[in-house]
């Protein structure tokens with residue numbers, strides 16, 4: 751995927767810094783970026799994992815910077831969200847699987863997603879649009895007072 755990006759943006763090769771790494775290990779520079787974008791990449795993370803990642807994304811943005819995320823939010827209510835979470839926890843305990851990162855969809859409701867982004871420090875968080883199972887959120891990092 752990154753090879754394709756590099757070939758499509760060959761005219762900007764000297765400005766691209768492409769990194770292959772685990773989100774929770776790669777170091778993000780402090781207050782460096784105007785914009786961070788994530789596409790279809792966060793739906794396997796639980797609340798705590800998202801909160802820690804969003805806090806790090808927020809720290810890497812300059813004041814008034816934006817974080818735009820599009821991802822699968824297939825549930826309309828927090829009840830449905832809890833059912834997914836329960837199924838996940840049941841499967842883990844039945845198979846004696848330790849906490850970690852797994853390929854299991856943990857869709858958030860729109861309210862929960864807004865909540866975790868706000869708790870990470872973004873304000874305002876705007877639910878831009880929903881397309882079937884996919885939603886787009888635009889979040890701003892406030893300027894420091």
Ligand SMILES: C[S@@+](CC[C@H](N)C(=O)[O-])C[C@H]1O[C@@H](n2cnc3c(N)ncnc32)[C@H](O)[C@@H]1O
Pocket residue numbers: 771772773774788789790791851
């Ligand atoms: C469904 S793909 C979407 C890829 C691309 N953003 C797109 O829209 O075509 C999900 C991507 O998230 C990446 N991903 C998921 N969890 C990750 C993690 N903890 N660290 C780094 N990458 C991760 C996967 O490697 C994969 O490339």
